[in-house]
Amino acid sequence: MTVTVFIRYQIDPFQQREFEAYAQRWLEIIPACGGDLLGYWMPHEGTNNIAFGLISFESMAAYEAYRARLRADPAGRANFEFAQAQKFIQAEERTFLRQVERT
Template sequence: MITCFIRYEIDPFKTEAFETYARNWGQIIPRCGADLIGYYAPHEGSATTAFGIYNIEDLAAYETYRSRLRSTPEGQANYAFAKREDFIRREDRIFLRLASTPHA
């Protein structure tokens, strides 16, 4: 299992648009094959940093998942919404693996 961390730099005046985008992915991502942990919008501190986090089996499963996202009408609509509303300034993606176990 790997975890995808997406770091977004967003327009601080368009946080509500990002939250709509995040809620949309909250419905779409699980249907397309990833285990969504959640999307996180700014609350305190930086007004421009947001995150999306989900687990997926491996990079091959990730490629299949991304293909599903791009081919679903809901995924296409959410990508179009982000482009139209122009609230994402930058998006960085990193894949990590769990290196610890839960602490007792």
């Protein structure tokens, strides 16, 4: 069963540029560590402090293996450290979803 991680970010609206740079780096890091990256989405119109990321995995076990690879990856660690130092992410929520299948 495929699992998709839906990440909802509350970001500092005055640091959208920094969050976008952070998200752009994940576009290479996540696939290299085994995630099927569906993409990142930035605020455009309306609410200016919410962004999203979606990543799919073939199972929760695959997700856990990915998280271990991500923690060990120098580029992944550097991107996490960048976010912590710049403080543009105010809150982050992860929801694990499965697709509804036709019966």
